[in-house]
Amino acid sequence: MAKEKILVIGASGQIGVELTLALRKIYGNANVVASDLREENELLRGSGPYVSLDVMNKEMLHVQVIRQNITQIYLLAAILSATGEKNPNLAWHLNMQGLLNVLDIAREEKLQKVFWPSSIAVFGPTSPRKDCPQRTIIEPITVYGISKYAGEFWCNYFYGRYGADVRSIRYPGLISYKSSPGGGTTDYAVEIFTEALENGHYTCFLQEDTYLPMMYMPDAIRATIELMEAPAAKITVRTSYNVSGLSFSPREISEEIKKHIPDFTIVYAPDYRQAIANSWPQSIDDSVARQDWGWRNEYDLSRMTADMLENLQEANNLPVR
Numbered sequence: 001m002a003k004e005k006i007l008v009i010g011a012s013g014q015i016g017v018e019l020t021l022a023l024r025k026i027y028g029n030a031n032v033v034a035s036d037l038r039e040e041n042e043l044l045r046g047s048g049p050y051v052s053l054d055v056m057n058k059e060m061l062h063v064q065v066i067r068q069n070i071t072q073i074y075l076l077a078a079i080l081s082a083t084g085e086k087n088p089n090l091a092w093h094l095n096m097q098g099l100l101n102v103l104d105i106a107r108e109e110k111l112q113k114v115f116w117p118s119s120i121a122v123f124g125p126t127s128p129r130k131d132c133p134q135r136t137i138i139e140p141i142t143v144y145g146i147s148k149y150a151g152e153f154w155c156n157y158f159y160g161r162y163g164a165d166v167r168s169i170r171y172p173g174l175i176s177y178k179s180s181p182g183g184g185t186t187d188y189a190v191e192i193f194t195e196a197l198e199n200g201h202y203t204c205f206l207q208e209d210t211y212l213p214m215m216y217m218p219d220a221i222r223a224t225i226e227l228m229e230a231p232a233a234k235i236t237v238r239t240s241y242n243v244s245g246l247s248f249s250p251r252e253i254s255e256e257i258k259k260h261i262p263d264f265t266i267v268y269a270p271d272y273r274q275a276i277a278n279s280w281p282q283s284i285d286d287s288v289a290r291q292d293w294g295w296r297n298e299y300d301l302s303r304m305t306a307d308m309l310e311n312l313q314e315a316n317n318l319p320v321r
């Protein structure tokens with residue numbers, strides 16, 4: 001294990017911060033290099049090496065990989081669904097070229113492993129709405145979903161053609177308290193907690209009965225690390241694995257929050273993100289991940305809600321309402 005040297009690209013983002021910290025615990029602080037286009041997230045400061053890096057600059061990336069003796073890359077830099085619809089060309093460019101740069105360098109430098117996340121956004125209105133299976137009709141309607149679906153097949157291609165050990169998960173919407181989400185359709189499920197604690201009220205940009213697949217960040221980090229540590233022979237999916245955690249609607253999560261903050265109120269003002277949410281499945285069938293590498297989620301809605309509220313209160317020094 002000590003021989004691994006990991007580069008996390010997009011380390012200052014919602015997943016990057018927690019994944020970098022978790023990887024540093026396993027591999028040692030000095031062996032996990034955090035990198036991002038934006039400044040180092042304050043939660044990472046002092047915990048290990050950080051380099052400023054643009055994944056679109058292939059030469060700069062290549063130099064860093066050689067200079068730092070990198071053996072694994074976790075590529076998290078991307079533009080998410082809601083922001084992607086505001087600038088489709090930019091989203092396609094970053095999401096595709098960033099991945100191709102990493103895959104090319106992984107092949108040239110014979111890196112041991114690459115992790116690249118896909119999303120439930122690959123699915124579209126023609127996919128099954130409930131318990132959406134690993135293999136099914138996939139016709140995404142967002143540029144983000146299109147880029148993720150194309151990316152899945154680039155990962156599969158580099159594995160099949162060059163033997164590159166690229167692994168991937170179709171994350172659901174992720175809920176976390178350490179760093180903020182970066183422009184997705186599922187972001188409401190994080191905002192609702194901070195607004196409930198700070199103002200006792202939330203105006204939700206999705207309708208009350210919009211069910212979406214979600215997951216608490218500790219489960220997502222564990223899924224990522226378990227997939228990356230699984231023996232290669234167990235990985236039968238080289239596009240991207242479905243993983244499932246929770247499925248709830250804005251009304252259900254608001255009812256759960258009310259158990260802790262009885263005077264919490266919510267109103268609904270759906271915007272352009274409603275159409276994106278309507279195109280995605282409500283829940284995911286992850287039986288292939290369960291079978292292949294033993295995936296099991298741990299958090300349910302009530303445990304996650306209690307943990308989120310407790311940690312947000314503590315982290316932000318907020319009064320107990």
Ligand code: NAD
Nearest residue numbers: 010012013014015037054055077078117119171173174182
């Ligand atoms: P985020 O927006 O919070 O973080 C992305 C990070 O990438 C940011 O810190 C950003 O500064 C950085 N970045 C952007 N352009 C860059 C560039 N050119 N070079 C280097 N860094 C750059 O996103 P996230 O939520 O942490 O998502 C990480 C990955 O997981 C993405 O691929 C996303 O599609 C995927 N994913 C996330 C979720 C979720 O709910 N958060 C769900 C499904 C899939």
Ligand code: AKB
Nearest residue numbers: 080081119184185186
């Ligand atoms: C988004 O809403 O864009 C992300 C995702 C599900 O990929 N959270």
